[in-house]
């Protein structure tokens with residue numbers, strides 16, 4: 461399928477949505493939707509990296525607003541993060557550098573230690589980058605970057621200094637952002653980096669968004685006419 465695509469995004473983002481509705485439609489508890497969603501993460505991320513060679517994948521897994529969910533659901537999600545970031549990450553994702561967006565130090569200590577260790581162990585991987593948004597907010601990220609600049613003694617900020625101080629410093633901006641489940645919102649995801657991204661809103665719930673759906677999404681990306689505010693010269 462890859463051969464059919466001539467233009468691919470260098471940086472793709474996923475706003476994972478619809479796990480709860482997926483579970484509800486099946487008469488299952490919400491946690492089962494997250495469980496299915498987590499299994500699907502592995503499939504889609506690996507497909508992006510190892511089938512299509514997309515360099516950077518960003519995921520919105522838990523926003524700063526998600527703390528308002530019931531404790532039972534939050535506890536389950538924390539268990540998912542713990543499982544995902546365990547020691548086997550390095551074997552599961554060869555050549556991938558893990559980068560966490562958001563203050564993950566608020567999570568339980570064992571999870572924080574696992575995450576720190578994985579970041580350290582993968583820091584020299586140059587082929588692929590996985591940006592994981594947990595306890596993440598795009599507005600907070602910009603504030604965080606500006607505060608870092610102020611602390612460094614700069615009197616003024618510029619686009620460049622902000623970019624250099626975001627969680628995604630030195631990375632390409634988002635080219636393509638997919639939000640599953642039919643909702644058509646950005647919900648505070650990578651506000652700076654998404655400026656010129658193409659947006660795609662399939663109706664499919666995240667646990668059902670498989671390899672075929674990814675291919676169709678990438679086909680759609682290929683069709684988009686990206687002008688970045690300019691116009692095409694007339695012949």
Ligand code: FPP
Pocket residue numbers: 476477478479480481482494495497498501519520521522523526537540541544592641
């Ligand atoms: C959105 O669906 C999903 C979330 C807020 C959580 C996503 C988290 C996981 C899949 C767990 C694993 C993640 C990692 C990175 C290990 P929703 O619950 O808002 O669905 P709904 O809108 O249908 O209720």
